[in-house]
Amino acid sequence: MRNRTVALALAPGALHPWDLYELGVVAAVFGTPQPDLADPWYDLRVCAIGGAGAEQPIGFGTVIRPEYGPEGLVGVDTVIVPSVSHECVGAERPVPEELVRALAAAHARGARMVALCDGVFALAAAGVLDDRRVTVHWEHAELLARRHPLVRVDDSVLYVDDGDVLTSAGMTAAVDVCLHLVRRDLGAVVANKLARRMVVPPHRSGGQAQFVELAVPERPADDLGPVLQWALAHLGEPLTVEMLAARAAMSPRTFHRRLLKSTGSTPMRWLLNQRLAHARMLLETSALPVERVAGLCGLGTATNLRRHFAAVLGVSPAQYRRTFEQH
Structure with a gap:
């Protein structure tokens, strides 16, 4: 494999309690053997910049x-860098130099680098993100762009896959980018x-939107769920906004507005993504031949x-298929 x-590269300093979520996500995805899915599974090692055996406070x-x-x-x-301490983000103290050197060295040796939420500040300090498009939680986007002007910050998306460097927005986006890595690998x-x-x-x-006023939900609103599940089961058929709106007992305009608010996508964009x-x-x-694949997924x-x-x-x-044939 x-x-x-x-x-998992842990920086010194106490984390915010909600940063524990990211650590749990990484442990669940990469640190928990899944022999029925793939054997061997990932080999996860937790690295403390303070040194092996050094106590790392993680809250509570x-x-x-x-x-x-x-x-x-x-x-x-x-290498996955979870959120760094808020002192580093707020510039009350810099990202530890030992972490910066270790990340730069790992990247130079060819490691794939992943930042969860404001772990992006550590990768930026290491020079890994220069001239790259990245994302971060919308609350930190302006600060990141100001502190690292060579980094192209896009706070409108959940995560950015730039090949050997991936960055994600806050909390649940950590699940998205970790599952995306599994999808790429396996x-x-x-x-x-x-x-x-x-x-x-x-x-x-x-590319799904981050929301400033409303966090991205893990699932659509309850009254949209049944019609979206139905659509997923009928992707090979001609589907229109009017048809989906009727199944949801809404006008097309109301359905458009509710889906956009719930998922960040218009109905047609949502359908295309699915x-x-x-x-x-x-x-x-x-x-299956590409022509058959096109028919089964509704692209004609x-x-x-x-x-x-x-x-x-x-x-x-064809190129996409060849990529996965190599795994």
């Missing part, structure tokens, strides 16, 4: 004693089964499927 070793009077120091980042496939089937086990949505596109997600799964898990023709793949993913369906 490629990208098997994962290091709890500490952990990681088995690795910064040397644990050497040679791993993926395919859609494994990622979807893991998501069901965790009782979370199997896939939210990184169809592309279904097409990706079929390409990853079957040998191979030409239409190729056009949308190029616009959204930057590759052709």
Whole structure:
């Protein structure tokens, strides 16, 4: 398995209680063996910049004693940086130099780098994000852009996959980007089964909007759920906004407004994202011809499927399939 070793890089300093969520997500996704999904699973190591065995406060009077120091980042496939302490974000003190050096060295050796929420400040301090598009929780976007002018900050999305560097917004976006990594490494089937086990949505596109006034929900409003589930079961059929609105007992205008508020997507954009997600799964898990895949996911023709793949993913369906054939 490629990208098997994962290091969680903990910076010194007490974390906010809600940062515990990110640590739990990483442990659940990468640190919990899933032999029925893939064997071997990931090998997760927790690295404290203060050194192996150094107590790391994680809130509520709890500490952990990681088995690795910064040397644990050497040679791993993926480095995940969770939120750093708020003193670092607020510039009351800089990101620890030892962490900065360790992250820069890991990246130079070819590790895939991942920042969860304001862990992006540590990657930026290490120079990993220069001239890259990244995201962060909307509350920190202005500060990140001001402090690191070479970084292109986009606070409108849940996560950004820039190949060997990935960044995500706050809290539940950590679930999204971690499952996205599993999808990249092991395919859609494994990622979807893991998501069901965790009782979370199997896939939210990184391009889904962050909301300032309203946090992104993990599921649509209850009155939209049944019609969206029905749509997912009928993606291969012609679907219109009017048809979906009628099933939801709403006017098209009301349905459009409610779906946009609940998911950050217009009805047609939501449908396209679901169809592309279904097409990706079929390409990853079957040998069906591209024309057949296009029909099953509701995009009609191979030409239409190729056009949308190029616009959204930057590759052709055939190129996408070959990528997963290499895993």
